Amino acid sequence: MAKTFKFSLDGAVLEAREGETVLEAAERAGVRIPHYCWHRALGNPGNCRMCIVEVEGAPKPQVSCRLPAREGLVVRSATPAARRAQASALELHLVDHPLDCPVCDQSGECGLQDYYMDIGRYPSAMREDKAHAGKRLPIGPHIMLDQERCIMCTRCTRFTAQVSKSHELGIFGRGHAQVVDVVPGRSLDNPYSGNLADICPVGALTDRDFRFQVRVWYLDETASLCPGCSRGCAIFAHTSTKRPWHNKGRRLARLKPRSNPEVNGHWVCDEGRYGFADFDSDRLGKVMRLKGDAAERPWDAVSDEIAVAWHQVVRNKKAEGLAVVASGALSNEDWQAFKSLFVDALKLSRFLFTPEPDQVGAEDELLRRRDKVPNLAGGMALGFGTRIKSLTWDALAGDIEAGKVWGLYVVDRDPLKVWGEEGRGLLERLDFLVYQGPRKGLTGDLAHFRLPATAWLEEDGHFTNFQGRVQSYRQALAPLGAAKPDWAIFAGLEASWRSGGGL
Amino acid sequence: MSRPDPLLTKHFDETRLHELETFRRLGGYEGLKKALAMGREALMAEMNKSNLRGLGGAGFGAAMKWSTVIPEAKNPGPRYVVVNCDESEPGCFKDRVLVTRSPHALIEGLLIAAYAIDAQRAFIFIRGEYELQHRILQKALDEARAAGLVGEHILGSGFSCAIDLMRGAGAYISGLDTALLETMEGKKAWPRQPPPFPTAAGLMGRPTVVNNVETLSMVPHIVLRGGEWFAKLGTAKSGGTVLFSVSGHVEKPGVYEFPMGTPLREILAAAGGVKGGKRLKAVIPGGVSTPVLTADELDIPMDFEAPRAKGTFLGAGGVIVLDETADMVMVAHNIERFLAHESCGQCTPCRQGSFWHERILERGLSGGGTAQDLATLERAGENITGKVICALGDTVGVVTRALMKKFPEDFKAKFPERRG
Numbered sequence: 001m002a003k004t005f006k007f008s009l010d011g012a013v014l015e016a017r018e019g020e021t022v023l024e025a026a027e028r029a030g031v032r033i034p035h036y037c038w039h040r041a042l043g044n045p046g047n048c049r050m051c052i053v054e055v056e057g058a059p060k061p062q063v064s065c066r067l068p069a070r071e072g073l074v075v076r077s078a079t080p081a082a083r084r085a086q087a088s089a090l091e092l093h094l095v096d097h098p099l100d101c102p103v104c105d106q107s108g109e110c111g112l113q114d115y116y117m118d119i120g121r122y123p124s125a126m127r128e129d130k131a132h133a134g135k136r137l138p139i140g141p142h143i144m145l146d147q148e149r150c151i152m153c154t155r156c157t158r159f160t161a162q163v164s165k166s167h168e169l170g171i172f173g174r175g176h177a178q179v180v181d182v183v184p185g186r187s188l189d190n191p192y193s194g195n196l197a198d199i200c201p202v203g204a205l206t207d208r209d210f211r212f213q214v215r216v217w218y219l220d221e222t223a224s225l226c227p228g229c230s231r232g233c234a235i236f237a238h239t240s241t242k243r244p245w246h247n248k249g250r251r252l253a254r255l256k257p258r259s260n261p262e263v264n265g266h267w268v269c270d271e272g273r274y275g276f277a278d279f280d281s282d283r284l285g286k287v288m289r290l291k292g293d294a295a296e297r298p299w300d301a302v303s304d305e306i307a308v309a310w311h312q313v314v315r316n317k318k319a320e321g322l323a324v325v326a327s328g329a330l331s332n333e334d335w336q337a338f339k340s341l342f343v344d345a346l347k348l349s350r351f352l353f354t355p356e357p358d359q360v361g362a363e364d365e366l367l368r369r370r371d372k373v374p375n376l377a378g379g380m381a382l383g384f385g386t387r388i389k390s391l392t393w394d395a396l397a398g399d400i401e402a403g404k405v406w407g408l409y410v411v412d413r414d415p416l417k418v419w420g421e422e423g424r425g426l427l428e429r430l431d432f433l434v435y436q437g438p439r440k441g442l443t444g445d446l447a448h449f450r451l452p453a454t455a456w457l458e459e460d461g462h463f464t465n466f467q468g469r470v471q472s473y474r475q476a477l478a479p480l481g482a483a484k485p486d487w488a489i490f491a492g493l494e495a496s497w498r499s500g501g502g503l
Numbered sequence: 504m505s506r507p508d509p510l511l512t513k514h515f516d517e518t519r520l521h522e523l524e525t526f527r528r529l530g531g532y533e534g535l536k537k538a539l540a541m542g543r544e545a546l547m548a549e550m551n552k553s554n555l556r557g558l559g560g561a562g563f564g565a566a567m568k569w570s571t572v573i574p575e576a577k578n579p580g581p582r583y584v585v586v587n588c589d590e591s592e593p594g595c596f597k598d599r600v601l602v603t604r605s606p607h608a609l610i611e612g613l614l615i616a617a618y619a620i621d622a623q624r625a626f627i628f629i630r631g632e633y634e635l636q637h638r639i640l641q642k643a644l645d646e647a648r649a650a651g652l653v654g655e656h657i658l659g660s661g662f663s664c665a666i667d668l669m670r671g672a673g674a675y676i677s678g679l680d681t682a683l684l685e686t687m688e689g690k691k692a693w694p695r696q697p698p699p700f701p702t703a704a705g706l707m708g709r710p711t712v713v714n715n716v717e718t719l720s721m722v723p724h725i726v727l728r729g730g731e732w733f734a735k736l737g738t739a740k741s742g743g744t745v746l747f748s749v750s751g752h753v754e755k756p757g758v759y760e761f762p763m764g765t766p767l768r769e770i771l772a773a774a775g776g777v778k779g780g781k782r783l784k785a786v787i788p789g790g791v792s793t794p795v796l797t798a799d800e801l802d803i804p805m806d807f808e809a810p811r812a813k814g815t816f817l818g819a820g821g822v823i824v825l826d827e828t829a830d831m832v833m834v835a836h837n838i839e840r841f842l843a844h845e846s847c848g849q850c851t852p853c854r855q856g857s858f859w860h861e862r863i864l865e866r867g868l869s870g871g872g873t874a875q876d877l878a879t880l881e882r883a884g885e886n887i888t889g890k891v892i893c894a895l896g897d898t899v900g901v902v903t904r905a906l907m908k909k910f911p912e913d914f915k916a917k918f919p920e921r922r923g
Contacts, residue, residue, distance in 0.1 A: 045849075046696050046850070046892065047849050047850045047851065047892070048850070048851055049850055049851055049852055049890055049891065052890060060889045060890075061889065061890060066696060084886075085886070085890055088852075088882075088883075088886030088887075088890075089851060089852060089886075089890065091883075091886070092851050092852045092855040092856055092859070092883075092886070092887070093851050093855065095855040095856075095858075095859050096855060096858070125875075125879045125882075125883075126859070127863075127866075127876075128859065128862035128863065128866065129862075131858070151851065152848065152849075152851065152854065171691065171848075173848075174674065174845075174846070174847060174848055175843060175844060175845065175846040175847065175848040175854055175857070175858070176843060176846065176848065176854055176855065176857070176858035177848075178848040178854075
């Protein structure tokens with residue numbers, strides 16, 4: 001175990017690990033000393049001078065981000081002198097700041113506003129004309145730069161140097177004339193660029209997607225997981241439901257990374273962050289029978305109808321003829337109900353759940369994983385991928401072609417998209433096609449039954465990531481229409497099947 | 504008491520002092536020879552006795568700096584000596600004169616320093632604007648190399664040291680040792696925040712001594728005549744002599760060498776007194792970064808200790824003389840405008856504070872000042888000094904406040920009480 005020290009901060013005894021600074025130890029203990037430039041993942045350049053504290057025995061006040069914690073150190077961060085030093089650093093940050101809070105997206109989560117209310121509240125003595133610099137510069141696909149609002153904390157340049165290692169940003173010029181900008185000829189388009197809006201403590205770097213959509217104080221925050229790949233980055237879902245006239249009526253306003261040192265550190269990738277902007281579009285909300293007696297159905301009725309259909313067909317044809325296409329986006333709860341229905345009750349053997357070829361993509365050493373679904377590992381824990389093998393798309397098409405498969409149950413996948421227009425013939429040959437998912441995709445209209453499922457923000461659940469780590473996510477939004485979680489749909493079908501479907 | 508012989512400027516009348524032949528005829532490189540013969544320990548013993556201070560402005564003990572270099576046994580790999588010839592402080596021009604007239608004195612001192620810390624590589628970082636001096640130094644180095652004084656097995660000894668010249672790109676802040684090292688590494692000249700100090704991790708992260716031109720030029724004299732002799736030339740804690748660059752309202756501006764502890768009055772007299780017989784108003788003693796003195800404060804002995812009692816510093820010996828016609832608000836504005844232009848921009852109080860000072864003072868000069876502004880300057884200055892990364896930032900807050908304190912009438916005239 002690492003050596004620890006005890007030191008005093010504002011009268012409380014804190015424990016610091018070897019090599020920790022006073023600021024780091026304080027943050028870990030939940031004591032906030034004002035700061036801009038220090039970031040746990042980006043180091044302590046000590047340029048903002050906000051975290052000034054008094055140290056017993058030291059002649060001058062010191063910045064706590066560069067003050068190593070030592071045994072017996074007595075530090076005071078809230079004395080009048082320390083507060084005055086912090087407030088004066090803040091005042092100097094604001095000398096040339098445009099103070100355009102009413103039109104700034106950072107309002108409500110801005111380090112300048114927060115510290116002004118905490119430790120500032122001085123009357124402004126600034127009577128000069130403010131310095132001017134570049135405004136609303138779209139420096140990349142996701143990020144807008146306002147150089148006038150910048151406080152030169154260098155978090156962004158350190159991020160592109162140390163984390164994304166893409167080096168698009170630099171500091172140009174000298175002194176009060178210097179600005180953050182993209183290197184000439186470059187664009188801020190690394191796969192992690194969205195994080196820059198998060199780490200910027202002021203409104204200099206803002207999210208182009210989120211610009212002018214909704215004020216942050218109208219947002220609700222829910223701890224969730226990114227379903228974009230098998231890493232399972234911890235995120236916050238920021239939702240806007242109370243004022244539907246904001247954010248163009250969309251309930252999901254933005255996704256933000258939630259720190260988890262074991263999985264994603266402080267970051268998420270742009271694919272994950274911006275991949276769910278259409279969360280509410282094209283959604284299924286009605287339980288439908290589309291073939292035969294086509295009409296909207298209540299859940300109980302549709303479960304019974306499907307169960308009856310299965311009982312009848314299975315009596316004539318063999319159960320192996322029913323294939324199931326499942327998604328790696330199922331939660332652990334969904335997988336359990338899925339297995340209970342299709343393996344234990346129906347005793348099926350034809351499954352397709354590997355993400356080839358429609359759900360794989362770019363990966364890198366930082367966060368992104370090749371499998372663009374969150375929970376194949378959860379299925380694997382129940383045997384899907386180990387004991388129970390997955391068909392390939394080609395094999396499934398061949399089996400339908402050969403008449404070995406007479407029925408298909410599709411969970412949140414899109415065979416027609418994978419197979420192309422040739423797949424239409426295959427799907428139309430089936431005696432029986434159920435489609436279940438939050439969106440209908442191309443396949444949804446061909447189904448005999450179409451069942452609306454919730455999307456991940458509308459349910460509680462767990463994903464098991466590629467490391468085998470089981471993580472929970474919380475419900476952030478109400479289900480749309482009659483949509484139910486996948487596990488609830490499976491459970492309803494199983495109950496109907498076991499009771500004979502009302503036969 | 505008669506003035507002792509000057510050390511560095513003694514042979515300045517020799518027109519060809521910058522050539523190796525003349526320099527050696529006058530005893531040049533004898534110090535290096537002696538140092539190589541006496542060995543590192545004896546050399547350091549003399550240095551320790553000498554009270555030689557860093558003459559670039561900070562006054563840090565030279566021997567102390569050398570002895571804090573981590574020895575190779577504890578940190579295997581190269582060590583470096585870097586000469587700070589980025590003289591940029593307004594009011595200081597003594598390094599320029601030294602390098603122009605006597606470049607070999609610097610090379611000799613540099614080699615002795617390199618020998619003392621066992622560095623086999625040394626660099627001279629010269630201000631970009633010093634183009635002539637760069638050429639002079641380059642020629643002197645070539646001569647010294649050809650004569651076996653620089654390079655492999657210097658003077659037939661086991662000691663080897665290569666010296667390279669490097670030109671700056673024109674930033675004032677590069678004159679600060681850690682910013683200079685950043686510049687040499689090809690980065691933006693943003694000062695580092697010690698610890699670690701350069702003697703532990705300097706150029707390319709290796710132990711490095713950064714010394715000023717004048718400091719190193721003194722070293723051969725210490726070797727030849729002993730540390731004790733050198734120390735006695737000066738005051739209790741500041742040994743030897745020091746160069747003053749005298750400029751402003753004087754009859755004979757120029758570089759003057761005096762023993763440490765010489766009062767400003769004497770230096771001023773040597774420079775011919777105030778120009779045109781005008782009344783003296785103020786003296787900035789050590790370059791624009793040092794707080795101003797009034798005409799009544801000229802008896803302070805100029806060394807690294809005594810001026811502190813009056814709240815100012817010897818600095819780099821840049822004596823700027825101001826006569827009765829000088830408006831101290833204009834002086835403050837001039838200095839703050841310079842600092843705002845040269846602030847590296849790394850830390851906020853300096854970057855914003857210097858520019859804020861400049862704008863307030865500018866408004867005062869153009870007739871828009873109020874008494875309230877003086878309170879703002881006072882408060883802002885106080886809030887900057889001691890809360891920034893490097894000495895430039897400290898200066899922003901100190902200089903104007905010193906001028907305001909010592910010449911309140913000038914400031915009241917430009918920043919009057921106003922009603923409504």
